[in-house]
Amino acid sequence: MTTSADAAPQSFEPGSAARPPASRTPPFLWSVRRELWEHRAIFVAPLIVAGVMLLGFIVSMGDLPRAHRAFLALSPRRQSIAVALPYDAGAAALILTWLVVGAFYCLAALNAERRDRTILFWKSLPVSDLTTVLAKAAIPFLVLPAVTLVVTIAAHFITLMINSAALLAIGESPAILWARLPLATMAVTLLYAASTVSLWYAPVWGWLLFVSGWARRAAFLWAVGIPLALCLFEKIALGSSRLFSLLIQRLGGGFQDAFDLKPHYLFGTDLSLLDPARFLADPALWIGLAIGAAFLAAAVRMRRLQGPI
């Protein structure tokens, strides 16, 4: 084993403490970064959605004098709900954006690199298939919820500024707005919702990544068609639609489990709506996580076996 004398030890063992300086960023983080370079929709889509909503909110300020008079006539509890409503709608739109962007991202993640043959380049570097797949999975599991959280909180803050400025402009005090708006509670609720939706969606992300690695073409059709075909089969063979309701429940994001949904309450206005104990005690969560992990393991295997198409 005699080779080049000048540089580096002969073999680089990731486990050994021999060479890498402490500041070295692990390949996993580089792989996540590379996903962000390639898929700018991860940032751009939430920003566009937030921008459109803010623009709509600014235009709605034209009606502020009348709306504010109606608002003042409400009971304090109703005022809280009225104030929080646009903020909630914004958060919901951004969570939906995360799920849509995540779905399209996952379907492309392991498919596009085979279609454009760049997998031959990625595989020429010392990055394992496990690292690559985990970095790709981190986008819908971690990065997108984090982006959603940051963009939503920023959009909430900007909305509040616009609303306050508009109230001042028509000679009203924004004090009541600030008093009625549960900003901290909304932020905590949002963090909680981002975490629960991310965990609840584990089998969805896992399935989409697996199909992306497995399908040669039309990944979207396979990803949607197979579950639908199974539902259809169940309906015809057994006359039941258990699978269909499971799927709908799964795609719903697990809110009915994670939150204690009382009538006449609005998300983000009351911390007592959060029900982490029930969420964590639900076997559906853990079964979903196990299925998600199994699909990810299968996706790693697919990445190892599959070449360019």
Next chain:
Amino acid sequence: MACIEARGLRKTFGSTIALDGVDLTVEEGRILGLIGPNGAGKSTALGAILGLIPYQGALKVLGRNPWAEREKLMGDVCFIADVAVLPRWMRVAQALDYVAGVHPRFDRAKARAFLDRTIIKRSSRIRELSKGMVAQLHLALVMAIDARLLVLDEPTLGLDLLYRKQFYDSLLNDYFDRNRTIVVTTHQVEEVEHILTDLAFIDRGRIVLDCSMEAFADRYCEVMARPEHLAQARALGPIHERQVFGRSLFIFDGGDRDALAALGEARTPSIADVFVAVIGARGTQHQKAAA
């Protein structure tokens, strides 16, 4: 230790046999040309060596099992599997950053120095570069990695003559040394002929010729026979005969050099001509057997 050691390497895709018991040893510090017709199993063999596909048989690359240890192996092995497989959305600077980030043996200064000799801008996206420039960039990335084995699979396919020449010149002058090993496949044999130290022909999943270039020169002889010696030449059992400008050219495998030189002008044939003689003859036999 040999850089690549394959024994009885087999690979089938369904009922198609891509590799049919390949035995190949490549010592360190050699430049091997792996030459074969389309579908002969070149890319499959390289895929197995690089840990891209599972296989049967024994295979060690730098002492490692490529299928089980691909990512570790890639710390010491570089490959250019195809022209222009660099991601088109990436910027040149991002490509440098990423490879520097994940590859512990990448020397960014070296890559920069190489790129400075080209007109490639750091801020360009790869999709904006010409095919030749993408090949230059890929070569810059690969040459900046202190690897022990470099595998090139048709690295210059579709490039113009200038880029092709420059590619191999850079490889030989700026990269290759006695501690590195290079394996290259190409259809443009004449362009790599002068840089090879070893040669292997592969046909229908089997290695049909495996020798050093010195042995090649000793073994094969091309004779442009004088008209009066034609019958004599044919009697010596040439492996190939063809007409060029009305003269008969014979290729002999082995045989007494002095006796051959007596028939006419004798020299070492080009790889391409021996390739046609050896593989072409196998093809004819195969077709006859099939008929």
